[in-house]
Amino acid sequence: MLLAIDCGNTNTVFSIWDGEKFLCTLRTSTHHARTADAYFTWFSTLISHYGIKLDITDVIISSTVPRVVFNLRVFADRFFGCRPIVVGKPECDLPVAVRVDAGTQVGPDRLVNTVAGYDRHGGDLIIVDFGTATTFDVVDTDGAYIGGVISPGVNLSLEALHQSAAALPHIDIGKPQKVIGTNTFECMQSGVFWGYVGLVREICDRIKAERDRPMKVISTGGLAPLFQQSEALYDAFEEDLTMHGLTVIHQHNKDN
Numbered sequence: 001m002l003l004a005i006d007c008g009n010t011n012t013v014f015s016i017w018d019g020e021k022f023l024c025t026l027r028t029s030t031h032h033a034r035t036a037d038a039y040f041t042w043f044s045t046l047i048s049h050y051g052i053k054l055d056i057t058d059v060i061i062s063s064t065v066p067r068v069v070f071n072l073r074v075f076a077d078r079f080f081g082c083r084p085i086v087v088g089k090p091e092c093d094l095p096v097a098v099r100v101d102a103g104t105q106v107g108p109d110r111l112v113n114t115v116a117g118y119d120r121h122g123g124d125l126i127i128v129d130f131g132t133a134t135t136f137d138v139v140d141t142d143g144a145y146i147g148g149v150i151s152p153g154v155n156l157s158l159e160a161l162h163q164s165a166a167a168l169p170h171i172d173i174g175k176p177q178k179v180i181g182t183n184t185f186e187c188m189q190s191g192v193f194w195g196y197v198g199l200v201r202e203i204c205d206r207i208k209a210e211r212d213r214p215m216k217v218i219s220t221g222g223l224a225p226l227f228q229q230s231e232a233l234y235d236a237f238e239e240d241l242t243m244h245g246l247t248v249i250h251q252h253n254k255d256n
């Protein structure tokens, strides 16, 4: 069975793929100092809680945080006796092309999303991922990653207001009923929520205009459903998009 690990700047997600379906999805905070032994203690406890047999033969990792990869490699080697495929490393072949400026580093999560989106929908896509940052990945007709947009994440924007302004509290995002807030909480939620609706709409419209063709918009990430409500910002929301991409890349590397 395949263990797919998607490490973002905030959360690290582990999923077990049996070749047909994901048996479980486990989430922990991303922390570069977490050791291989600590990963295993946490992982094996949850696996036995869900009654899953520990039968991992392959591991694939995508990490936006380079420092965590070392301990994840040790984890794969020590407990499953395998050498993981790490997306973005030369030994990992991608089933799609990457057409960006020479020497630039593309976040591996964005490459994985591109592969997943192309596998499920074909080309001409915009993939919006609501993570620590909100990224827009543009997928060409032939499935190539051709660049995109990086915006501050929803929670990052709220946290920045709180950190930089003495009178602004820490608040959680939600959908406000109206735009004009009548207290600090409502004003902050309105600014970030409706600001984000505008941001997503404007960026997608401009990408489509720049490309001069219709494009399908796919969203993923924990906060994507909140922004879908009645706003019709995207054509589809796919919670497991990044994990699906990891299984496709793994299969591609096994086959080649």
Ligand SMILES: Nc1ncnc2c1ncn2[C@@H]1O[C@H](COP(=O)(O)OP(=O)(O)O)[C@@H](O)[C@H]1O
Pocket: 007, 008, 009, 010, 011, 012, 130, 131, 132, 133, 153, 155, 221, 222, 223
């Ligand atoms: N279902 C959810 N509801 C509310 N907040 C969420 C949800 N899922 C994730 N978040 C928050 O959204 C932000 C991005 O999370 P995540 O998608 O895991 O980011 P990353 O992939 O960058 O680690 C984090 O601040 C996280 O706490």
Ligand SMILES: CC(C)(COP(=O)(O)O)[C@@H](O)C(=O)NCCC(=O)O
Pocket: 007, 008, 009, 010, 064, 105, 106, 107, 108, 109, 110, 130, 131, 132, 133, 134, 135, 150
């Ligand atoms: C833009 C990102 C920080 C998003 O990371 P995430 O929100 O998933 O943690 C990550 O994809 C990254 O570090 N990218 C490198 C630069 C680039 O993709 O162009």
Ligand SMILES: [K+]
Pocket: 008, 109, 129, 130, 131, 132, 221
């Ligand atoms: K992400």
